[in-house]
Amino acid sequence: MFDIANHLKAIHREVGTGPAEGGGEEVRVVLRRTYAAPVADVWDAITDPDRVKRWFFPLTGDLKPGGTFQLEGNAGGEIRRCEPPRRLTITFGGPTSVVDLHLSPGSADDTELEFTHTVPIEMAGSGAGALFVGPGWDGALLGLALFLAGEQIGDPMAAANSPEVREFSRGSIDEWVAVVEASGTATAEETDQGRQMALAQFAPGES
Numbered sequence: 001m002f003d004i005a006n007h008l009k010a011i012h013r014e015v016g017t018g019p020a021e022g023g024g025e026e027v028r029v030v031l032r033r034t035y036a037a038p039v040a041d042v043w044d045a046i047t048d049p050d051r052v053k054r055w056f057f058p059l060t061g062d063l064k065p066g067g068t069f070q071l072e073g074n075a076g077g078e079i080r081r082c083e084p085p086r087r088l089t090i091t092f093g094g095p096t097s098v099v100d101l102h103l104s105p106g107s108a109d110d111t112e113l114e115f116t117h118t119v120p121i122e123m124a125g126s127g128a129g130a131l132f133v134g135p136g137w138d139g140a141l142l143g144l145a146l147f148l149a150g151e152q153i154g155d156p157m158a159a160a161n162s163p164e165v166r167e168f169s170r171g172s173i174d175e176w177v178a179v180v181e182a183s184g185t186a187t188a189e190e191t192d193q194g195r196q197m198a199l200a201q202f203a204p205g206e207s
Contacts, residue, residue, distance in 0.1 A: 001164060002151060007142050008171045010034070015130040015176075015183040020120060027124035027185070029134055031115045033141050037148045039103050042111045043085030045148060046101070055147035055156055056140055073157075096120050113141070127185025131176050131194030135202045138172040139165065169202040 014030040035042050045051045049059040061069035063079065069090065070076035080098075081089035088101045100116045117133055124132070142165075143156055159165055173195060180191050 002142075002146060004164065004168050004171060007145065007168065008138075008175060010145070011138055011141055011175075013134065013138075013175060013179045015127045015134075015179050015185055017121065017127060017185050020118070025121040026118045027121055027127055027129050029117045029130045029137070031134070031137055031141060033113050033145070034106060035111045035113060035145060035148050037111055038109050039105050039111045040085050042103055042113060042144075042148065045144060047084070047088070051147075053156075055143040057156070092117070094123075096123065113144075115141070126187070126190045127180050127183050128187075128190040128194035130180055131173065131191075131198040132201075134176040134179075135169055135172040135198050138175075139169060139202070142168060166203050170199075173198045173202060 010033055012030075012032040014028075016028045016030075017025055018028065020026040037045075045055070047063070049063070052059045057071035057074050059069060059071055061067060061076070061079075063069060063082075065079055065082045067079050068076060069079060075093035077091035077093060077097075077099075078095070079088075079090050081087060081100075086103050090099050091097060092099045097119045098117070100118075102114045102116075104112045104114070106112055115137060117137065119129065123129070139160065143159075176198070177191060177195050180186050180194070181188075186194070
């Protein structure tokens with residue numbers, strides 16, 4: 001059993017909209033979390049397939065800039081930027097869905113991980129689109145935290161359906177709803193629809 005409340009509080013969440021690099025508007029979802037491990041270890045845990053499969057999904061591909069990757073049973077994409085041990089930029093599920101991950105050393109041999117996922121407004125619909133991905137990324141950051149701390153919860157796929165992780169996911173959805181509401185990037189109706197879709201995906205059976 002892990003401390004659900006503390007793991008929820010450990011993640012900083014943001015939602016925003018703004019101009020996209022190639023024109024148009026995008027929705028930006030940002031997460032930050034600090035890990036009690038050095039940068040090199042965190043980088044290795046998120047890029048070494050033998051370690052990734054122990055807390056996330058089995059990972060295959062040509063894992064270098066310009067190469068592609070595939071997460072078993074999940075999304076794949078292109079590796080656009082890889083600068084060990086600090087920066088990784090990939091597409092995730094499509095060429096306009098971009099994930100940028102940045103690691104920074106802390107003051108006590110720990111690491112701050114900043115994670116940004118951007119998609120066109122046409123894909124997200126509004127800032128409420130954060131509810132389609134945010135709780136899933138929260139779960140990934142939780143899995144990484146437990147793995148780095150040596151507190152693994154068994155097979156990651158089986159763990160995703162455990163009572164503890166389902167409770168974490170319900171709390172995560174509540175946190176993302178609050179962030180979307182505070183951001184002013186979605187209507188109340190859009191936010192409620194996003195919440196219902198998130199519950200169906202990440203915490204089925206809840207309402």
